[in-house]
Structures are given as C-alpha cells and as structure tokens.
Amino acid sequence: MPRSPTRARRPAPRLTHLDPANRPAMVDVAGKDATLRVAIAEARLKLPRAVATELRRTGHRTRKGPVFDTAIIAGVMGAKRTHELIPFCHPLGLEHCSIDIESAGSEIRVHCRVAVHHRTGVEMEALAGATVAALTIYDMCKALSHDIEIVGIRLVEKTGGKRDFRRKA
Template sequence: MQLTHIDAAGDAQMVDVTAKQVTHRIAVAESYIEMKPETLQLIVEGGHKKGDVLAVARIAGIQAAKRCSDLIPLCHPLMLTSVKVHLQPQLEFNRVLVTATCKLGGQTGVEMEALTAASVAALTIYDMCKAVDKDMVIGGVRVLEKSGGKSGHYIADQQA
C-alpha cells in the first residue's frame, strides 16, 4: 500500500483528482468531550455565562468544515453542499457526543471536513467551559461512515 500524499521521490503532494468521476459523497465523523457532571449540567440548563455553548459549538463545527483546506495543507478546497453538526449531551457518561455529517457532489471525499467539524465543535466546548472545568478531555475522533467514489461504502466497525 502506498500513501497517496507522497510522490515517488518521497515529497508531499496534493492528490490529483482531475480524472476522477464526480459522485455524491457523504462522510460522518464523531468526537466527544468528557467533563465534570456540574459542567455538563450548566451546558444542558443553558446557565453558562458565555451563552448557549451547544449553539456556538455547532456553528464553529460548520465553519471548520468549510475551512478545512485552510487548516490541513494537502486537503482540496471543496464546495460542500451540506454540513450538519449534532451535539448530544450524554449525562450517563458526563460528556457531549458530537456527530458531523458533510456532503457534496465532487471528485474527492469529505472525511477530513467531517473530522474537522467534529473536532472543532468539541474544542469550542472546551474553550467556552475551560474557566469552570480545566479537566475536560476530548476523544473518540473518528470516521463513522463514508460513501461515494470508487472505494465504496465504509461503516466503522463493520465489513462494508
């Protein structure tokens, strides 16, 4: 197996997708941020002095997906047709689960955009809540599902 972002000389390169077919592509990624129960309660009840933490994190995740190619050097700039960021407080785990879904019709996948959205949404929660909880932990960043293109349909933890 060869890395696609490295050429024969070992130099970094942006993958040439010129000859690839335009297909409908979707990627879903997740992350989570664990915190103290009282921090999560503050978020859920809307009592945070900085405002609606989940709303701000959702917008940050959407913006991050749109700016992915500015953050990750070899990513293609993409014309995303949809970005959805869902934030689900999970009281039983003292965390917020972040799920990001990105879509487009294009020549390359949207996994990096979904991963970036999920990560930045969690980072935004950290930023907004760090004054009350410095022990928060962000984790579980992964692609859950992707489809479109010649590699087919991928679902995490399953044979597709």
C-alpha cells in the same frame, strides 16, 4: 495459517500524498468522476460531573453564551475551512454540513455530517467539523473546569469514491 498459493497477493498500501520521488504532493483528482461523497465523524467530550450538572441546570449556557448553538456554528465553519488547515486538502464547496450534539450524563457527543458532489472525499471536512465543534464546547466550558477531555475523534462512515466505510458498533 499459511497463505493459499491460489490467493492473489494484494499490493502493499501506499501513501497517496507522495510523488514518485517521495516528496509531498497534492493528489491529482482531475481524472476522477464527480460522485456524491458523504462522511460522518464524531468527537466526544467527557465532563466532570459538576460541569455536566451545571450545563444541564443552565440549559447549556455559560457566560460566553449558548454552548451548543455556538459549537454548531463553529463546527460548520471548521468543516468549510478544512483546506486552509490541512496541507493538500482540496478546497471544496460543501453542499451540506450539519452538526448534531447530544448530551447524556457526563458525556457530550458531537456528530458532523458533510456531503458534496466532487472527485474527492469529505472525511477530513467531517473530522474537522466535529473537532472544531468539540473544541468550541471546551473553550466555552473551561471556566467551569479544565478537567474536560475531548476523546474519540473518529470517522464513523463514508460513502462515495473507491470504497465505502462504516465503523462497526
């Protein structure tokens, strides 16, 4: 379908972490207003049926300890330390971070919700929190099977900043 001549053309998206010479650079957020920034991310684990059955039987414990409790702690730590792992992430003093873990059938779903009043978003912190929690579950269960998959790491929602985002179901 041809474009309408009256519709304004949007500028092409540009990468924000490049300077005018196309060199990597941290985004300058000094001129932005601090607002409430919230992000929710998820990660899913697919377990072999025998592993899921064993976890339910033991109350989600392995020889390494309580799987979900340990993953919650690790996920929060991961979110708080995102700036140490991802180049050009601004260090943020998170005001809230929660990890929720649900188990249904042969799937475990991890949600990480992060919030802060700041000049930059917290999507990376939410993604890191969900991912580290999922990695911890894998680590604690790998003695049962290496056939565990971590899938579907994704941003679910973000608010604050220039534009909000909510993933369609």
